Amino acid sequence: xxxxxxxxxxxxxxVDKGVQVKLTGGGQVTGxxxxxxxxxxxxxxxxxxxxxxxxxxxxxxxQTRVLGLIVCRGTAVMLVSPTDGTEEIANPFVQPEAV
Numbered sequence: 001x002x003x004x005x006x007x008x009x010x011x012x013x014x015v016d017k018g019v020q021v022k023l024t025g026g027g028q029v030t031g032x033x034x035x036x037x038x039x040x041x042x043x044x045x046x047x048x049x050x051x052x053x054x055x056x057x058x059x060x061x062x063q064t065r066v067l068g069l070i071v072c073r074g075t076a077v078m079l080v081s082p083t084d085g086t087e088e089i090a091n092p093f094v095q096p097e098a099v
Contacts, residue, residue, distance in 0.1 A: 011033065011036045011042075011080065014033045014080070014082060015033055015034070015035075015036075016032060016033070016034070017032065017033060017082060017083075017084065018030065018031070018032055018033075018082065018083035018084060019031065019032070019033045019042075019044070019080055019081065019082055019083060020079075020080075020081050020082075020083050020086075021042060021044070021072055021077060021079065021080050022077075022078045022079040023072065023076045023077060023078060024075075024076050024077075024078055025076075026052055026060075027049065027052070027076075028049070028050040028060055029044060029047050029048070029049050029050075029067070029070070029072065030047070030048050030050070030083060031044030031045055031046050031047035031048065031067075031070070032044060032045045032046050033080075034069075037074070039074040039075075040074030040077050040080075041071060041072065041073055041074040042071070042072040042074070042077060042080070043069070043070070043071055043072075044069070044070050044071075044072060045068075045069050046068065046069075047066075047067040047068060047069070047070045048064050048065070048066055048067065049064065049065045049067055050063075050064055051063040051064060051065055
């Protein structure tokens with residue numbers, strides 16, 4: 001067993017492609033992955049943040065904020081997914097509200 005740590009994710013296939021990153025605390029950023037390291041620090045170009053809803057901090061609103069070139073610290077990254085080939089669907093587990 002070597003003392004070298006390797007990341008579980010293989011992000012090489014996402015370099016120079018669009019990714020969506022979910023962060024601890026509910027933040028969500030979309031941009032082009034430029035560079036990453038073994039600690040999951042990410043550099044995103046053309047980053048756009050989805051602004052959270054003021055009433056429910058766990059939900060994102062339709063508002064966005066352009067950030068440009070950013071660094072996402074690896075300890076804050078929870079999820080990295082490609083933007084190509086994904087679409088948002090309605091939650092099938094939500095119960096209709098009683099009137």
